[in-house]
Amino acid sequence: MTWEAVSCQHKTNRIQSITLIVSDHAFQIPPSIGNLPYLESIFLNEFPHLTGPIPESISKLTNLNFLTISSTSISGPIPNFLGKLKNLAYLDLSFNKLSGTLPPSLSHLNELLRFDFDNNKLTGPIPYSYGYFKNLMSFTVSRNQLSGRIPVSLSRLNLYYINLSNNRFQGDASMLFGSKKMTSLIYLTRNMLAFDLGKVELPENLTTLNVSHNDIYGNLPLEVENLSLLNSDTAM
Incomplete structure (x- = not known):
């Protein structure tokens, strides 16, 4: 009916x-x-x-x-x-x-x-417990007033899509990366993040990476050649 x-x-x-x-x-x-x-x-x-x-x-x-x-x-x-x-x-x-x-x-x-x-x-902040979602594929909290450091527990997640842009996050976000992860889209723009992007391993399936308007530094990883969209303030 x-x-x-x-x-x-x-x-x-x-x-x-x-x-x-x-x-x-x-x-x-x-x-x-x-x-x-x-x-x-x-x-x-x-x-x-x-x-x-x-x-x-x-x-x-x-x-x-x-x-x-x-x-x-x-x-x-x-x-x-x-x-x-x-x-x-x-x-x-x-x-x-x-x-x-x-x-x-x-x-x-x-x-x-x-x-x-x-x-x-x-x-x-993002609660530490959020690294223990069992099946999460998409995590988006953009355009809020969230702050603090991204918990290292998020390294446990294998997300397809993550968007933390336009918040007040600080410090390291390297735990979101990894060559074995299935992540395709990462948006971190307009925060206060600071880490060496040259030391991270990009996910093999990554197509979109936006880390602009942060304090991220270092050379871009070689894998950026595989991206269809890149927005970064770091050195080339």
Whole structure:
């Protein structure tokens, strides 16, 4: 069964997904959304007048695989209770007004493949526990106010795409590189990072590298010849 913006599981006739795109209506996510135990997907995109926090009742949706709340005016902190959504594979909270720090508890999401918190008002460091995501492929937190040193634990990740640009990160980012990693795109521009790029081994599959507007130094690795896009302030 399918209604506008809602689809149901054909065997149980229980609501399986909610998809709402582009609206000027003013509303908040109701706590009653937690009363949909079969819900697997929430997709809310381009709702400038969607306000308020993410309701705690979402933590009851243990079958949720996809959660997108993007380009809205939701605010407040990223709630710790999202770490209870053990089946979550896709988490997109980009282009909102979320503030506060990144919850360490999100690293408990062992099925998570995509983590997208771009364009919010987040502060503080990346938690050390984020190096222990089991299956993460994409990690993007660009255009926030995140700061501090990138935890060395992130060397454990084998990401396809990472974007830490337009924040206030400092120090070393060499743990994000490695010749055996599958990483294809790395964006680190406009931070305060400082390390010798000439000493890192670029991933074999890397096609895009942007490290401009930092304090990165050294000669470019020989592997840059394989890149389709390079933006760097370092010496040639």
